[in-house]
Amino acid sequence: MSSAPQTSLGATAPGGARRFAGFGVSPLVAVLIAVLLVFLVPPTIYLIQTSLYTTNFDGSFDQFTFRYYVELFTNPRFFNNLVNACVYAIGSAAVALTLGVLQAWIVERTNTPLRHYVFLISIISLGIPSVLYTVSFLLILGKAGPVNQALMWLTDSSVPIINVYSMWGMVIVEGIDFAPLTFLLLSSVFRSNDASFEEASMMSGAGISQTFRHITLRLATPGIMALLILIFIRAFESFETPALVGRPGNVHVLTTQIYDSIQRTVPANYGQAGAFSIALMAIVIGLLLWYNRLSRNAEKYQTITGKGFRPRVMDLGKWRWLTCAMLVLMFVIMIGLPVGIVVYASFLPYYEGVTAKSFTLFTTANYMQVFNSASFKGSIGNTLILGAATASLVCPFTALCAWLAARRHRGAWLLDQLATMPLIFPAIVMGVAFLNVFLHMPFAFYGTLLSVILASMVRYLPYGMRYSYAGVLQVHRELEEASALSGARQSTTFLRVVVPLITPALITCWLFVFLLSVKAVAAQILLVGPKSQIIAVTLFDLWENGQVTELAAMGVTWMTLMTVVSTTFYLIARRYGLAIR
Amino acid sequence: MLSVSGLFKQYTSYDGTPGGGVFGADFALKEGELFTLLGPSGCGKTTTLRSIAGLETPQQGRIQLKDRDLYNSATGANVPMYDRDIGMVFQSYAIWPHMTVFENAAYPLKVGRKKKHSSAEIERKVKEALDMVGLGAFIQRPSTQLSGGQQQRLALARAFTREPDLLLLDEPLSNLDAQLREQMRSELKRLQKETGVTAIYVTHDQSEALAISDRIAVMNEGKIVQLGAPKEIYNRPTSEFVANFIGRTNLIHGELAADASAETIRSVTTALGPLNCFFPAAVPATKSLAVVVRPEHIRIRKAGTPIEAESDNRLTGTLTAETYLGEIVEYVVAAGSKEFLVRTPFVQPIAPGDAVTLAFAPDRTIALIEA
Numbered sequence: 001m002s003s004a005p006q007t008s009l010g011a012t013a014p015g016g017a018r019r020f021a022g023f024g025v026s027p028l029v030a031v032l033i034a035v036l037l038v039f040l041v042p043p044t045i046y047l048i049q050t051s052l053y054t055t056n057f058d059g060s061f062d063q064f065t066f067r068y069y070v071e072l073f074t075n076p077r078f079f080n081n082l083v084n085a086c087v088y089a090i091g092s093a094a095v096a097l098t099l100g101v102l103q104a105w106i107v108e109r110t111n112t113p114l115r116h117y118v119f120l121i122s123i124i125s126l127g128i129p130s131v132l133y134t135v136s137f138l139l140i141l142g143k144a145g146p147v148n149q150a151l152m153w154l155t156d157s158s159v160p161i162i163n164v165y166s167m168w169g170m171v172i173v174e175g176i177d178f179a180p181l182t183f184l185l186l187s188s189v190f191r192s193n194d195a196s197f198e199e200a201s202m203m204s205g206a207g208i209s210q211t212f213r214h215i216t217l218r219l220a221t222p223g224i225m226a227l228l229i230l231i232f233i234r235a236f237e238s239f240e241t242p243a244l245v246g247r248p249g250n251v252h253v254l255t256t257q258i259y260d261s262i263q264r265t266v267p268a269n270y271g272q273a274g275a276f277s278i279a280l281m282a283i284v285i286g287l288l289l290w291y292n293r294l295s296r297n298a299e300k301y302q303t304i305t306g307k308g309f310r311p312r313v314m315d316l317g318k319w320r321w322l323t324c325a326m327l328v329l330m331f332v333i334m335i336g337l338p339v340g341i342v343v344y345a346s347f348l349p350y351y352e353g354v355t356a357k358s359f360t361l362f363t364t365a366n367y368m369q370v371f372n373s374a375s376f377k378g379s380i381g382n383t384l385i386l387g388a389a390t391a392s393l394v395c396p397f398t399a400l401c402a403w404l405a406a407r408r409h410r411g412a413w414l415l416d417q418l419a420t421m422p423l424i425f426p427a428i429v430m431g432v433a434f435l436n437v438f439l440h441m442p443f444a445f446y447g448t449l450l451s452v453i454l455a456s457m458v459r460y461l462p463y464g465m466r467y468s469y470a471g472v473l474q475v476h477r478e479l480e481e482a483s484a485l486s487g488a489r490q491s492t493t494f495l496r497v498v499v500p501l502i503t504p505a506l507i508t509c510w511l512f513v514f515l516l517s518v519k520a521v522a523a524q525i526l527l528v529g530p531k532s533q534i535i536a537v538t539l540f541d542l543w544e545n546g547q548v549t550e551l552a553a554m555g556v557t558w559m560t561l562m563t564v565v566s567t568t569f570y571l572i573a574r575r576y577g578l579a580i581r
Numbered sequence: 582m583l584s585v586s587g588l589f590k591q592y593t594s595y596d597g598t599p600g601g602g603v604f605g606a607d608f609a610l611k612e613g614e615l616f617t618l619l620g621p622s623g624c625g626k627t628t629t630l631r632s633i634a635g636l637e638t639p640q641q642g643r644i645q646l647k648d649r650d651l652y653n654s655a656t657g658a659n660v661p662m663y664d665r666d667i668g669m670v671f672q673s674y675a676i677w678p679h680m681t682v683f684e685n686a687a688y689p690l691k692v693g694r695k696k697k698h699s700s701a702e703i704e705r706k707v708k709e710a711l712d713m714v715g716l717g718a719f720i721q722r723p724s725t726q727l728s729g730g731q732q733q734r735l736a737l738a739r740a741f742t743r744e745p746d747l748l749l750l751d752e753p754l755s756n757l758d759a760q761l762r763e764q765m766r767s768e769l770k771r772l773q774k775e776t777g778v779t780a781i782y783v784t785h786d787q788s789e790a791l792a793i794s795d796r797i798a799v800m801n802e803g804k805i806v807q808l809g810a811p812k813e814i815y816n817r818p819t820s821e822f823v824a825n826f827i828g829r830t831n832l833i834h835g836e837l838a839a840d841a842s843a844e845t846i847r848s849v850t851t852a853l854g855p856l857n858c859f860f861p862a863a864v865p866a867t868k869s870l871a872v873v874v875r876p877e878h879i880r881i882r883k884a885g886t887p888i889e890a891e892s893d894n895r896l897t898g899t900l901t902a903e904t905y906l907g908e909i910v911e912y913v914v915a916a917g918s919k920e921f922l923v924r925t926p927f928v929q930p931i932a933p934g935d936a937v938t939l940a941f942a943p944d945r946t947i948a949l950i951e952a
Binding site: 478 | 634635636661662663664665666667668669671672673674675677678679688689692693736739743749
C-alpha cells in the first residue's frame with residue numbers, strides 16, 4: 001500500500017549520521033549488498049573475460065580476441081546442439097508435466113487411496129542424485145537391460161531392439177527425473193483452486209473427466225504454463241542426462257559441449273567453453289524474463305479468496321481404484337524400477353542384465369569394498385558437509401534479505417534482485433565461471449571443499465530466497481508494527497517476532513536446499529578436487545569408468561542415508577503442520 | 582497533551598503520480614479524552630494515526646506529545662516508534678501466534694528499554710491488565726486458542742501494560758460481528774474512562790464514532806472538514822459532505838436572496854416553496870444552497886390531520902413506500918420532484934398512495950453551501 005520509505009535499522013533521524021549519505025540505505029542493507037556483489041561480480045567478469053581472451057597453460061589470460069564467438073557462429077555444431085537442446089527440453093518438459101499434472105490432481109483433488117504417500121515419495125526421490133537416477137534407467141533400458149532382453153525374446157531377435165542412447169532416451173529419463181519436482185510445484189497450484197468451481201461444474205451435469213478438462217485444468221493453466229517454461233529452462237541447462245545418455249549416442253547439447261571443451265579437450269579450451277556459456281546464458285535470460293511475465297499473470301489468476309474458500313476433494317467412486325492403480329504404476333516406474341535395478345546391480349560381481357544365473361552370483365563384495373574405502377567415506381562426509389553448510393548459509397542469509405526486501409527497506413529491492421540473479425547461470429556455466437575465479441586466486445583455493453561450498457551457496461541463493469520470501473509474506477505486517485509500538489527495536493522485532501513466525505518456512509527451505517545441493521553434479525563437477533570428492537561426482541566418474549556394480553552399492557548406501565534424512569524432515573514437518581511445497 | 586499541526590504526507594503511486602494521504606491536519610487532544618478520526622476509506626485518517634505512532638514518516642508538520650516533539654519537519658526531529666510511549670490496538674489485533682496470552686501481554690514490558698521491570702513486577706502488571714479486560718482466567722493459554730473477541734481484549738491489555746501516554750485504536754471493532762461489536766464498544770469506552778488514558782480512535786463507522794467519542798474530527802480527502810462533539814457534528818453539520826456522511830439525510834437545493842449571518846434562521850427559496858432554515862455558518866447571498874433535513878427530524882401525518890408546532894416547515898406529498906423495521910418505520914414520500922425519507926418510531930394510519938403532510942422544525946433544517 002505504502003511506497004513510502006521505512007525507518008531503517010538503527011537509523012534514528014532522517015539524514016542522521018548512521019545513514020549512508022545520499023541514498024538513505026541502512027548499514028545492514030549496504031553490507032548485505034556488498035556481500036552479494038563480492039560473490040556475484042567476479043564470476044561474471046571472469047566468465048566474460050574467458051570468452052574474450054586466449055588462455056595460457058597456467059590459466060592466465062593472454063590476448064584479446066573475438067575468435068571464440070566467430071567460431072561459435074561458424075561452427076555447425078553450435079546450431080546442431082541448440083536444436084538438440086530445444087527438442088530435448090520440450091520433450092522432457094512434456095513428459096514431466098503429464099506425469100506431474102496427473103499426480104497433482106489425483107493427490108490434491110480426489111479421494112484416491114494412498115494419495116498422501118505421494119508427497120513422501122516425491123521428497124525421497126528428490127534426494128536421489130540425478131546421476132544415479134539416470135544410470136538406473138540406462139541399466140533398465142540399455143542394451144543388456146531387462147527391457148531389451150524381453151523385447152529380443154518376444155521378437156526372437158539377436159540384436160537389441162531399442163537404443164536408449166538417443167534423443168528419446170534423454171527425453172524419457174529427464175522427464176521422469178523432473179516429475180517429482182513438477183508434482184510438488186503443481187500441487188500448490190491445484191490446492192489453491194476453490195472446490196466450489198468444480199462442484200458447480202458437477203451440478204451442471206458434467207462428469208469427472210469433463211470437469212477435469214474444462215474447469216480444473218483451465219483454472220490451473222496459467223500455473224501450468226509458467227511451470228512448463230520453468231522445466232524447459234531446467235532441462236535446457238541440465239547436464240547429467242545429456243552427458244550420460246546423449247553423449248555416448250553422439251547427441252550433444254550446449255551443456256555437454258561446454259563440459260567437453262574443458263574436460264575432454266587437451267589443452268582445455270576455456271575460450272570455447274566461455275563463448276558457449278555466454279550463449280547459453282543469453283538464451284536462459286530470455287526464457288527467464290518470459291517466465292517472470294507468465295508467473296506474474298499466474299498469480300493474477302490465482303483463485304484464493306478469503307471467503308468460503310475450501311479446497312476439497314472430489315469423490316471418484318469406483319474410479320478411485322483406477323487412479324490408485326495409476327499412482328502405483330507411476331510409483332513403480334519412477335521409484336520402484338530404478339531403485340530395484342540399482343539394488344540388484346549392487347549385489348552382482350559384474351553387470352550383464354537380469355538373468356536367472358546372476359541371482360546365484362549374489363555377493364556383498366561391492367558393499368565391503370565401498371565401506372572399506374577411505375575415499376568413499378570421505379566422499380560421504382564431504383557431501384554431507386557440503387549440503388549442511390550450503391543450507392545453513394543460504395537459509396538465514398536469504399531470510400534476512402527477504403525480510404528487508406518484503407518490508408521495503410531502502411535499497412533492499414537490490415538484495416532481492418541480486419540474490420535471484422544466480423538463476424541466469426546454468427549450473428555448468430556457473431561451474432565454468434567459478435572455476436576461473438578459483439584458478440585466479442592468489443592462494444591455492446581451487447579444489448578445496450570450501451570453494452565448492454561457496455559456489456554451491458551462490459547457486460542455491462535463489463531457491464532459498466523463494467522459500468524465505470514466501471515465509472515472510474505470510475507474516476502480517478501488523479504483527480511487527482505491534483512489536484515496534486511495544487517499544488522493541490527492529491533487531492528485537494526480527495529476532496523475537498519474525499524469526500519464530502517464519503521458522504516453519506526456514507525448515508522447509510533448509511531441507512530443500514540441502515537435498516538439491518547434494519544431488520547435483522553439474523555445478524560441482526568442474527570444481528571438485530581429489531580432496532573434495534562428493535557423491536554425485538564420484539558416481540559420475542564410476543559410470544564413466546564402467547564400474548557399475550561399485551556405483552550401485554555406493555548409490556544404494558547414499559539413497560538409504562538420504563531417505564532417512566527426508567523421512568525425518570517429513571515427519572517433523574507433519575508434526576508441526578508445515579507446508580511442504 | 583497531544584498536538585498535531587500542519588501534518589502533511591502524500592503517497593506517490595508506482596508510476597509517479599501523486600496519490601492520497603493527509604494534507605495539513607491540525608488538532609489538539611485534551612487529557613483523558615477519547616478523540617475519533619472519522620471518514621470514508623482513503624480520507625487520510627489511518628495515515629494520520631500511523632504518523633502519530635511513527636509507523637509512517639510525514640513529509641511536513643509537527644507532532645507533539647506532552648511537550649516533546651515526536652516529529653518536527655522544521656528541526657528534523659523524528660523519535661523512533663519504540664521510543665514514543667504509545668500503545669496501539671491494530672485492526673487485525675496482531676496477536677503473536679507463537680506466544681501465550683501472558684507472553685503477548687508481557688512483551689512491551691520485556692522489550693521496552695526505558696525502565697527495567699523485575700519478573701514479579703511484570704507478572705503483577707500483566708495480571709492486572711488481563712483482569713481488567715476480563716482475560717485473567719486465560720493467562721497461560723496459547724494465544725491461537727482465543728476467539729476474535731478475546732484476541733481483541735488481549736490486544737487492548739497489551740497496549741495497556743506499557744501504561745502509555747497515548748492509546749491509538751485503528752478500527753479495532755471492524756473484525757467483530759455486530760452483536761459483539763456493540764458490547765466491545767461500550768466496554769472500550771468504560772475502560773478508557775476508568776484508566777483515564779487519552780485515546781485516538783479511527784473508524785469509518787459513523788454510528789460507532791457518535792457512540793464512543795468525546796470529540797470527532799471528520800476527515801475527507803486528506804483534510805479535517807469538521808471537528809466537534811458528536812451532537813454538534815450530527816445536528817449542526819457545516820458542510821454537505823458531513824451531513825451526508827454522518828447518518829442519512831434529505832437534501833433540497835435552495836437559493837438565498839440576502840446574506841445570512843451565523844446561527845440565524847432565514848427563509849430559503851426552494852423548488853418546494855420557501856423553507857425557514859438554520860445557518861450554522863455565515864453565508865452570503867447565493868444561488869447554490871444545500872438544505873438538509875434528517876429523516877428522524879421529520880414528522881409525518883395523514884393530510885388534513887393537525888400538526889402541533891405552527892412555526893414548522895410544511896410540505897405535502899404522496900406516500901410511495903413503507904418499510905417496517907421493528908423499532909422504527911421508514912416512509913418514502915414524493916413531494917414535487919423530490920423523494921423524502923422519513924423515519925419515525927410511531928406507526929401512522931397511512932398506506933402507500935395516501936396524501937400526507939410532512940413537518941420539520943426550522944432549527945432542524947440546516948442550510949449549507951453546496952459542495
